[in-house]
Amino acid sequence: MKKLFTTALFSLFVLLCFAQQEQQYTQFMYNKLGLNAGYAGSRDAACITAIIRNQWMGLKGAPQTQMLSFNMPLLNKRVGVGLNLTRNTIGISQRITVDGLYAYRIRLGQGILALGIQASIRHLKNNYNDSDLVSITPSSADGSIPIGEQSKYVPNFGAGLYYTSDNFYVGFSAPRLIKNNIDFNDIGGIIGKEVQHYFFMAGVLFELSDNVDLQPQVLFKYADNSPFDADVNLSLIFSDKYTGGLTYRTGGSSVTGFGESLDLMVAAQVSPDILFGLSYDITLSDIKTYSNGSVEAVLRFCLGHSEGEEIINPRFF
Numbered sequence: 490m491k492k493l494f495t496t497a498l499f500s501l502f503v504l505l506c507f508a509q510q511e512q513q514y515t516q517f518m519y520n521k522l523g524l525n526a527g528y529a530g531s532r533d534a535a536c537i538t539a540i541i542r543n544q545w546m547g548l549k550g551a552p553q554t555q556m557l558s559f560n561m562p563l564l565n566k567r568v569g570v571g572l573n574l575t576r577n578t579i580g581i582s583q584r585i586t587v588d589g590l591y592a593y594r595i596r597l598g599q600g601i602l603a604l605g606i607q608a609s610i611r612h613l614k615n616n617y618n619d620s621d622l623v624s625i626t627p628s629s630a631d632g633s634i635p636i637g638e639q640s641k642y643v644p645n646f647g648a649g650l651y652y653t654s655d656n657f658y659v660g661f662s663a664p665r666l667i668k669n670n671i672d673f674n675d676i677g678g679i680i681g682k683e684v685q686h687y688f689f690m691a692g693v694l695f696e697l698s699d700n701v702d703l704q705p706q707v708l709f710k711y712a713d714n715s716p717f718d719a720d721v722n723l724s725l726i727f728s729d730k731y732t733g734g735l736t737y738r739t740g741g742s743s744v745t746g747f748g749e750s751l752d753l754m755v756a757a758q759v760s761p762d763i764l765f766g767l768s769y770d771i772t773l774s775d776i777k778t779y780s781n782g783s784v785e786a787v788l789r790f791c792l793g794h795s796e797g798e799e800i801i802n803p804r805f806f
Contacts, residue, residue, distance in 0.1 A: 545783060
């Protein structure tokens with residue numbers, strides 16, 4: 490029964506990949522470059538960010554994501570450039586994505602509006618020799634099941650807008666606009682395509698006291714032919730260094746109606762240059778019976794600002 494469930498679950502994963510194909514991040518506020526090209530160069534320094542995410546722990550073949558990104562301002566901060574390298578695995582499938590990002594920054598009112606574009610290349614691979622695949626009869630006896638590994642490259646491009654001021658930010662993006670054929674079928678017809686994803690993010694900062702700030706943030710996500718999804722976060726920031734937050738993620742099963750997850754977050758600005766964050770997702774959907782939740786860690790290192798110069802508002806920039 491366990492093998493049967495695993496096979497059925499992987500089938501569900503495949504179906505989901507035709508809708509919401511982009512990986513999700515609980516700590517999206519520290520990974521805006523992975524969602525919006527307009528964010529490139531928004532900080533006063535060159536920054537490197539590393540993210541590791543294990544989703545639905547305890548479930549073999551569940552999604553795992555590793556990401557490394559870099560961005561910096563240029564030309565007196567009028568231009569920003571960035572680079573993302575992302576690896577995502579689920580079941581027998583692996584996807585490696587490289588994004589190059591460019592943003593032009595314009596002073597607008599009390600803040601800065603950035604117009605961003607990005608180009609990407611993806612390497613897709615399915616390994617049909619994976620020992621975890623279960624079949625009643627040998628896969629070699631079924632001509633519809635490939636043997637060995639299949640892979641292909643697909644290019645794409647996207648765009649994003651990002652506006653930020655001293656106490657709030659807002660952004661809208663579509664990272665991949667081309668509906669590429671991502672199917673490995675060589676017989677004829679197209680089963681799988683990349684679908685367009687749209688992200689809207691916003692956050693605001695309220696000063697409660699000299700040492701405590703309140704920070705509500707939202708991330709709305711929509712993909713073609715997929716239900717609307719949202720992350721709603723509320724965080725408290727202490728002494729501009731330590732953050733504790735709670736996120737509610739909508740979605741999940743339409744039967745239970747409780748949403749996808751409730752996410753706990755902590756982060757520390759351990760030095761002017763280094764931020765470390767950790768989150769744990771408490772699964773609310775039906776899959777909670779088979780998993781131990783999801784965990785995500787983020788490490789950000791910024792360098793290159795002048796000695797004695799503070800990075801203004803590190804939570805948004």
